[in-house]
Amino acid sequence: MSAQTAAQLEMAELLVEALNLEDIAADEIAPDESLFGDGLGLDSIDALEIALAISQKYGVQMQADDENTRKAFTSLATLTDFVQANKSK
Numbered sequence: 001m002s003a004q005t006a007a008q009l010e011m012a013e014l015l016v017e018a019l020n021l022e023d024i025a026a027d028e029i030a031p032d033e034s035l036f037g038d039g040l041g042l043d044s045i046d047a048l049e050i051a052l053a054i055s056q057k058y059g060v061q062m063q064a065d066d067e068n069t070r071k072a073f074t075s076l077a078t079l080t081d082f083v084q085a086n087k088s089k
Helices: 006-019 044-058 067-072 076-086
Strands: none
Touching: 006 044, 006 076, 044 076, 067 076
């Protein structure tokens, strides 16, 4: 398991808070672990909640029909990179 960057830890904290994840600490989410399926086991409703939290905190709009959004939800690292690249300055 690779260590999180500061930005990844901040994103992991947002995930834990937005989804009320009680069984996992933000620093336990591996940057390259899948967010869905066998990874964290998130589902499409979780994705909507995450997108809303990201929009509120960072001003980044995530469109469900956008291929880049789908790719962003691959892992904590890809989600963090997407938000960092698209957030309001």
